[in-house]
Amino acid sequence: MIDVPVGGLVADVFLPERLPAPTVVVRTPYGTPGLWPEADALTGAGLAVVLQDLRGRHRSPGEFEAGADERADGHAALDWITAQPWSDGVTCLYGTAYEAYAAWCAVGHPSVRGVAGRQSWPPAAVAVDEELWWRTEIGGGRQLRPGLYDLALTRPAWPVPLGAWPPTPSSWHPQARRASSRIRAADLPTLHLGSWYCGSAATTLRQAALARRATVVMGGWASPLTHRLQPECAIDVPVDPDPSDLALPWLVAVATGADPMEGHRCLVLGSNRWEQTDPRPAARPDLRALPLTGPASSSIDHDPADPYPSLPHSADLLVIGPRADVVRLRATGHVEWRGAARVRCRVRTDRAAELVATLVHETPAGVRTRLADGTAPITPGHAVAEMRCAPVAVDLPAGHVLHLELTVGRRPRHTAPETPVTVTVSDVELLVPGGRR
Template identity: 65%
Template sequence: MISVDVPIPAADGGPLPADVFLPARLPAPVVVVRTPYGTPPLWPEAAVLAEAGAAVVLQDLRGRYRSPGEFVPGADESRDGRAALDWIAARDWSDGTALLYGTAYEAYAAWCAADHPSVRGVVSRQPWPGGPPAMDDELWWRTELGTGRHLRPGLYDLALARDPDLRGVLADPASWPVAPGPWPPTPSTWKAQARRALTRVRGAHVPSLHLGSWYCGSATTTLRQAALARDATVVMGGWASPLTHRLSPECAIEVPDGDDPRDLALSFLAALAAKQDPRKAVGDRLLTLGAGRWDDTSPLPPPAPALDPAPLRPATARSTLRHDPADPYPSLPHSADLSVIGGRDDVVRLAAHPPVRWYGAARLRCRVTADAPVELVATVVHERPGGARVRLCDGTAPISAGTQDATVRLAPVAVDLPEGHVLHVELTAGRHPRHRAPGRALTLTVELDPGTALLVPRPRKESP
């Protein structure tokens, strides 16, 4: 049985519509997805879960699609989520237990309501917020997903074509096609929401599945939440998702075969609904980039891993780059082949040849002299034998005017490069539009020891 436009009272009493899928046998446990992205894309998954014996409730969040009010990211999900779960638990078709599920902002909404007494499990895929946001990813999310009542697919790229270096929106946010809110992003725009989600994760005493992708800015958040959860199953893959980054026909990402994250989520939820062990349905596993290998091991890195140097080969041990605000060092989406950028003199590039292997968050140490404040960006790039170069991860460190020691903490990743592949570390003054570039010309000098500059977590075990 399927019912659409079912009114569910929100915290203030107003109705937030939902679609309800009921299985043949009732009462049943209820899978709940509260979404800002519209419910129709979730109908196929809801039908599969109903066939497996679970009821499903798909609800539009406050201010999105059919629901009245204003959508303010991060504002209403705790109280509205609890109100929805109160209503669901009181239905005669509910057995009084709820399973929460969601991708990106949906995962945040799920965690906000995870302290409700009816909750018996959570599935979180590539959760929002993803920590300190890359500027292009954050503006894309706000443009196409996070403002107004409906999604606006394709609007970011259309607007970017008219303002390719984002100078317009940086100078005047009102010039952008949608109101992006506080811009550019600062810690005040995401830290409160991140703390709220982490508090709910830490307090949850239920099984949880954490699905993450190394190619997504939320990889750090996925692992941090999984490390805090009491009963976590974790799968880190290389999935490309339209909710995490934009893809093009010329996509340079190679995603190896493996379980689809939706299949993993549905298997986990179906096992919970049947009162079975969900770990047996999914199991921890880890994709190692470069080698393209899946390991049946927990992707959670140790909290304080031992670090070993990974020798680099710079052109010189001392390098100077000059930033030109009229031509800042460019960034491209995750899917892009960075080799098209070509040679430039406003980058310090280092290389490491196999064996290159680590798992977790690496660090880069250097001494920097700058004649003005700047954000130093370190980008790790994987070059395949054919010449295609794809970003693996990056990190930033604020630099003040003068000379100082700097440590860039890179986003976590699992890397094992085979022979014939090369790892590059690129140091730039910003990386526009992903990381904001200085608005004035400046000179940046980087000194490092190529033998000890890059510190990588020691592998936990040898490759099979």
């Protein structure tokens, strides 16, 4: 490994024994040491590897502005790489989360032969807790700051500048459009690795739907870039193949002109089985209603002094206990779907608020964990609200139960009003995609 300036930014360069060689490029805001084991594996397979700190991150000079410089800086890095005597002129781009975004931004360079991205950034919709975690621990300053998110939740004022807060669509839509346009224009093999447990699941599937030659794998991977597994983890984390075991052979094959021989795969939660099927949902799926049991009409009484809490993704929601500020319904019959569930209901409220629908999986042991959620703004008066939940593949075995919870906010994941709010809900429907692709 050698440490060199690449396109004005700092990078680690790993070279195989035989040169010239194709090059795998990862441009990262997270620091390069965590990527060294994968780089070593790739050089052992005959590829060169360049791991570059993004502008304003770790060793690279400048100021980091999320989404701003990745096309120009990425092309500069690829120009430098392909001009080196050890390069055969072929590159592949790779990365997780923001690294994948940086890869998509540079995909138009003529040297690029393929892109492998895992759990891509930016998310299709931002939950407040996920955005706060990004801005405190990942997206601000030169270095990672692990633990700052948890500290921020205990402070009356944020311990670091967050920029415009709370987040709005303008926080991520420009970057999302930028990545989408690059993916749509690229006619080359792409590998899309996602996790149902990650807020990026919808982004992974949306980008894969835009790609012309996509292979899509949706699993249940747990990492700090997914749902921040807690010590009290209640999720039955599936035994998945490691994403590196899928991505690295694919990169080697594409870079050397071989057939990657990798097909679509989809992990089905609940049963935790793998299917050799395309996990991308249909663009306009037929919807069917899952029967629900519970009160025909009920009220949510929000108290700003005691808002309904949102525990970490991996925690057991049963510990929250009975409350007056939640409407809980239970699905009956066999629960199975692939894609984005929708919740519709009639609402009557005295103040504006955000209605949150949370789909909760309860195991025979009584453990309850979040599968997916969605939100909708509601205004004073009578209306129909519709919440589109995050996509997921679900097939609950016998003895497992699906609950639908309706709340006003779910702090810190979703904002809650600062004044008391009463919301009456009725005619609740849970609509799920009715068939497989």
